[in-house]
Amino acid sequence: MIKVENLSKHYRIKSGSKQDTAHSYSTLRDSMANGIKSLLSWKNKTASEWEEFWAVRDVSFEVKQGEVVGLIGRNGAGKSTLLKLLSRITEPSSGRITLDGKVGSLLEVGTGFHPELSGRENIFLNGAILGMKRTEIQAKFDEIVDFAGVEKFLETPVKRYSSGMYVRLAFSVAAHLETEILLVDEVLAVGDSQFQKKCLQKMENVSSSGRTVIFVSHNMSTILSLCSRCIFLKNGQLDFDSEPREAVRKYLEEAQPTTHFQRTLQRSGDPTITEGRLQTNEKEGSYQIDIKVTIESDYDIKSCINVSTRDSMAQQVGFSSIGSFNNEEMLDIKKGKNTFCFRMDGSNLAVGSYFLSLSLSITNVRYLDRCEDCFSFDIEKSPRTGTHRVFSQNWGLGSVELPMSKIDQPGTET
Amino acid sequence: MPKIVIEAGHSERQYWKDLWHFRELFYFLAWRDILVRYKQTLIGIAWAVIRPLLTMAILVVVFNKLAKLPSDGTAPYPILVFAAMLPWQFFSTSLSEASNSLVVNSNLISKVYFPRLVVPASAVITSLVDFAISLGLLAGLMVIYQFAPTWKILTLPLFTLLAFLAALGPGLLMTALNVKYRDVRYIIPFIVQIGLYISPVGFSSSIVPEKWRLIYSLNPMVGVIDGFRWAILGGEIYMPGFLVAIGTTIVFLWLGLNYFRKTERTFADVI
Numbered sequence: 071m072i073k074v075e076n077l078s079k080h081y082r083i084k085s086g087s088k089q090d091t092a093h094s095y096s097t098l099r100d101s102m103a104n105g106i107k108s109l110l111s112w113k114n115k116t117a118s119e120w121e122e123f124w125a126v127r128d129v130s131f132e133v134k135q136g137e138v139v140g141l142i143g144r145n146g147a148g149k150s151t152l153l154k155l156l157s158r159i160t161e162p163s164s165g166r167i168t169l170d171g172k173v174g175s176l177l178e179v180g181t182g183f184h185p186e187l188s189g190r191e192n193i194f195l196n197g198a199i200l201g202m203k204r205t206e207i208q209a210k211f212d213e214i215v216d217f218a219g220v221e222k223f224l225e226t227p228v229k230r231y232s233s234g235m236y237v238r239l240a241f242s243v244a245a246h247l248e249t250e251i252l253l254v255d256e257v258l259a260v261g262d263s264q265f266q267k268k269c270l271q272k273m274e275n276v277s278s279s280g281r282t283v284i285f286v287s288h289n290m291s292t293i294l295s296l297c298s299r300c301i302f303l304k305n306g307q308l309d310f311d312s313e314p315r316e317a318v319r320k321y322l323e324e325a326q327p328t329t330h331f332q333r334t335l336q337r338s339g340d341p342t343i344t345e346g347r348l349q350t351n352e353k354e355g356s357y358q359i360d361i362k363v364t365i366e367s368d369y370d371i372k373s374c375i376n377v378s379t380r381d382s383m384a385q386q387v388g389f390s391s392i393g394s395f396n397n398e399e400m401l402d403i404k405k406g407k408n409t410f411c412f413r414m415d416g417s418n419l420a421v422g423s424y425f426l427s428l429s430l431s432i433t434n435v436r437y438l439d440r441c442e443d444c445f446s447f448d449i450e451k452s453p454r455t456g457t458h459r460v461f462s463q464n465w466g467l468g469s470v471e472l473p474m475s476k477i478d479q480p481g482t483e484t
Numbered sequence: 485m486p487k488i489v490i491e492a493g494h495s496e497r498q499y500w501k502d503l504w505h506f507r508e509l510f511y512f513l514a515w516r517d518i519l520v521r522y523k524q525t526l527i528g529i530a531w532a533v534i535r536p537l538l539t540m541a542i543l544v545v546v547f548n549k550l551a552k553l554p555s556d557g558t559a560p561y562p563i564l565v566f567a568a569m570l571p572w573q574f575f576s577t578s579l580s581e582a583s584n585s586l587v588v589n590s591n592l593i594s595k596v597y598f599p600r601l602v603v604p605a606s607a608v609i610t611s612l613v614d615f616a617i618s619l620g621l622l623a624g625l626m627v628i629y630q631f632a633p634t635w636k637i638l639t640l641p642l643f644t645l646l647a648f649l650a651a652l653g654p655g656l657l658m659t660a661l662n663v664k665y666r667d668v669r670y671i672i673p674f675i676v677q678i679g680l681y682i683s684p685v686g687f688s689s690s691i692v693p694e695k696w697r698l699i700y701s702l703n704p705m706v707g708v709i710d711g712f713r714w715a716i717l718g719g720e721i722y723m724p725g726f727l728v729a730i731g732t733t734i735v736f737l738w739l740g741l742n743y744f745r746k747t748e749r750t751f752a753d754v755i
Contacts, residue, residue, distance in 0.1 A: 081753065098665035154752065158490055158597035161749040167490040181595045186520050198512035199596055 071282050072133040072156070072251060077165035079126040079151055125151040127306040128165075133284065133299075135171075135250075138277040140297035140314055141286045142321050145333075145442060148306040149286045150255060153177060156284065157253050171250030171282070174201060178255070180240030185229035189220055189239055192228055196243045210246045217268075218242035233435040245272045252276060252283045270296070288427070288442045290318045290384040322384055331444045339368030340438045341403050341430050348426070348445040350416070357416035357449060363428065365401070365408045372400040373430045373438055377414065381469040382423040388470065390414050394433050401430075418471045419449045422463030499745075503599045513589075513606040517581075518613055532617045536573055540565050543686035556688045559717040560629045566622050567716040568685045568709045571647040573618060575705055576676040577611040578648070582655030583672050586663050590755045600748045604659045608652055615644070622716070636715045643711040646733065650704045653736030656744040663751050684709050689722070701725030704732045 126148040133139055141149050154160045156167060157175035182199040183192050193214055197207040207214075215221055218239040220231075228236055254273075273296055277283055287293050293300060293314055300317035302310035304324075310317050329348040336342045345364040350357060361377070374393030380386050392412065393400035401410060426445040430438040451460040461471045488498075522529055540562060547553045548561040555561045585607035586593060586600065593600065626633065662668040683705040684692070692700050700706055701722070707729020714721040 097667040098661070098671075099667055101665065155490070158488075159594065160752045162490065162492050164492050167488075169488040169490070173488065175596065178591075178595045182589075182592050184516060184520060186523055187516065191516075191519065195512050195516050198509045199592060199598075201506075201509075201596075201598075204508055 071135040071137075071170050072284070073168040073170075074132070074156075075130050075166045075168075077126060077129045077152075077155060077167060078124065078163050079148075079155055079160065080122050080124045080163050082122060124306050126155065126162075126303075129303075129306075129308045130165075131301060131308060131311055133282055135282055136277075136280045137299055138283045138285060138297045140293040140300040140317075141284060141303065142288075142290075142293060142300060142317065143303035143309075145440070147303040149303055150177075151306075152303065153253050153255055153284070153286060169251060172201075173251045173253065174247040174249030175253040176200070176244045176247070176255065177253075179237060179244055183228060183236075183240060186227055188227055189215075189224045189231070192239070193243055196240065197247075200244060200247050201249070202247060206248075214242045214246050217245065217272075233432070237434060241269060245269065250281055252281055254283065254285045256287050256289075288440070290321070291386070293318060318384060322382070328444065328446055331441070333441070335366045335368070336439065341365050341367035341371060341373060342439045343428055343430065343441050343444075344407075346428065346441070346444060348447060350447050350449075352451075357419065357451075359414040359416045359447070360411065361414070361426075361428075361445070362409065362411045365403055365410065365430070367403050367405055367408070369405055371403050371438070372432075373403055374400050374433055375410070375412070376429045376431060377412075378427050378429075380425050380427075381420075381463055382425075385469065387419070387424065394431075397433075400432075403430075416449060418473060420461040420463045420465070420469045420471060421449050421451055422469065423448050424469075499599060503601060506598045506602055509598055510602045510606050510609075513602065514609040517607065517610040521610065522613070529617070532614045533621065536566070536569050536618050536621060539573075540569055543569075547686040551687075553687045553691060556690060556713060556717055557719050559719075560631060563622075563625055563629055563631055564688060564713065564717065565686060566618075566625055567713050568683075570615065570618050570622060571643070571708045571712050572680065572683060572685045572705065574611055574615045574644075574647050575651045575708070576679065577614060578608040578651035579655050579658065580672055580676060581607040581611055582651070583658035583662050584669060586659050586751065586755070587666075587669075593755050594752050600751055601656075601744065604655055604744075605652070608648065608655060611651075633716055634718050636718055638715075640712070640715045643708060643715055646711060646730070647708045649737055650708055650729075650733045653733060653738075653740040656740030657736070660740075660744045660747045663755055664747065679705065688713070689725075697722060698724055698728060701728040702732055704729045704736065707733075 129148075129152065141152065143149050151160070153175065154177070155162050156169070157173060157177065159175075159177075180196065182196055184195065187195065193211065194204070194207055198204070215224065218235070218241075220235055220239050223231065223235065228239070231239070270292070273283075273285075277296065277298075285293075285296060297314045300310075300312065300314040301308060302317045302321055310320050330346065332345050333342060335344060342365065343363050344366045347362045349360045349362075351360065352358075363375070372393075374391055376389065376391040376394055378386060378389050390412075401408075424447055425443045426447075427440070427442045428444055429440040432438070461467075463469050543565045544562050547565075548555070555564045559567075582604040585604045589603050592598075592603070625631075658668060658672060680686075683703060689697070689700070689706055689710055701724070707726045710721055710726060710729075713719070
């Protein structure tokens with residue numbers, strides 16, 4: 071069904087300009103000037119000026135019909151590039167892909183949505199962009215509208231939609247794409263939880279209908295619940311290919327405890343968490359988790375910062391955010407570098423290891439940046455007295471201790 | 485079941501098949517652009533009426549009233565100018581729309597696959613709407629000036645096709661360059677501006693001295709405009725010049741298509 075043989079993709083990046091790839095648009099003026107310069111000095115452009123970067127290197131695998139394959143890996147492991155290669159958006163540098171069947175790719179929801187056009191018009195436009203035929207869209211039109219729940223607003227320009235409605239409509243069109251092969255990037259990550267559940271159900275239907283799906287996700291529980299097989303990419307190479315539980319375990323095992331990381335600005339120039347530092351302070355049994363991040367951006371924007379915490383078993387423990395619960399608190403990110411510090415209270419966490427993921431997003435609209443498992447730390451507590459015990463992850467009862475104390479009788483007074 | 489093989493430097497035959505397969509997307513993109521352009525803005529339509537009329541009035545004043553240039557045969561000067569404005573405006577808007585089309589649709593390019601040729605081609609189609617409005621204006625002018633066309637007006641679609649191809653060639657070249665070099669878009673308004681004066685829009689190409697005429701015809705718009713005037717006003721067409729125009733149009737189309745095809749595969753990487 072899908073056969074990938076020795077697939078590679080490399081980019082040439084200007085060495086020394088790694089930091090600001092976002093500004094590396096060449097201009098005709100510059101290349102003409104450079105051309106003349108090199109002509110005058112008889113100097114060839116030396117190879118050292120360019121650096122090769124292998125986004126995907128020598129990857130081979132096969133996917134049979136009806137298989138749902140999860141694609142996991144850290145940021146920059148080549149997952150998105152591999153999907154882009156499979157969906158023919160970019161061309162491989164070498165190797166070969168054979169696809170047996172019609173391919174649909176969902177790398178983003180609402181690609182090509184136009185704010186001035188009405189919901190109805192956007193359904194047709196978006197459908198056509200995803201490769202549906204007009205008759206096909208017409209046949210599924212009611213179903214799409216129903217799934218999104220936007221009947222009343224069909225003739226309203228989508229710019230007047232609430233962000234939630236917008237995403238629902240966009241996903242709904244995508245969810246009705248019927249191709250034999252479906253390539254899905256982490257599009258489920260936006261939208262409210264009820265809608266996410268609905269989408270997951272839809273995805274399960276997709277896989278049980280005998281279609282082949284390749285699915286990129288950072289969410290290990292989604293991978294475990296949806297996939298029948300899992301491919302783990304590491305530095306552009308295929309590291310592991312097995313049943314999902316094994317691959318997920320391997321993925322989690324590799325996460326090293328880190329309290330500091332550095333990244334570079336995204337190509338798009340969207341706000342990026344370029345540096346982060348984590349510090350835990352223990353004081354009389356209470357734990358403080360302090361985070362300092364540097365956010366770089368090419369433009370001014372307001373964004374939420376979200377921290378999701380999971381334990382060593384890949385279970386989500388909790389969620390913290392600045393801005394998601396209250397739009398007025400959203401971070402005011404200015405063009406250039408910004409520094410922010412946050413403190414989380416970790417006093418109720420059980421003893422064990424934790425992983426934090428950071429993301430910048432505008433709630434229910436879009437993700438600006440995501441930084442998976444970028445921090446990890448251990449909670450260690452020792453019993454305060456001889457009779458005191460500390461709650462630990464390996465009790466298998468969860469990772470958060472909900473505080474409880476004795477009272478005389480139920481009521482408001484203490 | 486369709487079988488797709490993806491390899492580095494991918495096959496030519498597949499491409500044209502894909503292009504046919506994605507024809508609906510082509511209609512939809514054109515439909516979107518037209519809808520967006522004329523939606524909610526009355527000005528959108530008013531602009532399509534005012535602009536050609538105003539340009540025509542200025543050209544008539546400058547070239548006829550001030551410079552005292554002659555018309556072709558018996559044709560009223562405003563009609564002579566307007567007959568040329570039709571293809572010129574179509575050409576210039578097509579060129580600018582096509583050149584920006586890929587950059588404007590960059591989110592599509594980086595997220596979905598389709599033959600990229602669909603985007604500039606559908607952008608050119610959008611300018612056909614303005615063209616149709618101008619055609620209506622021309623009919624009005626002809627009624628006012630009591631100027632009846634001959635059977636030759638039936639050949640107008642052929643010349644429109646020629647104008648389309650003449651715009652598509654440089655348009656493809658520019659759009660591909662524009663993806664790679666972001667300063668190309670500053671050049672286009674300049675080309676359009678001087679193009680208005682080096683093409684026989686405000687005057688008849690018959691005033692060009694005989695010995696320069698063939699060289700003058702290297703500008704493909706000279707042939708297109710002469711064709712339009714021939715179809716609308718009647719009279720004679722300068723045949724060698726017209727053939728040269730067809731030749732240069734084909735050369736540009738070939739160049740544009742080739743360059744576009746060659747750079748297309750890297751669009752998603754650089755956009």
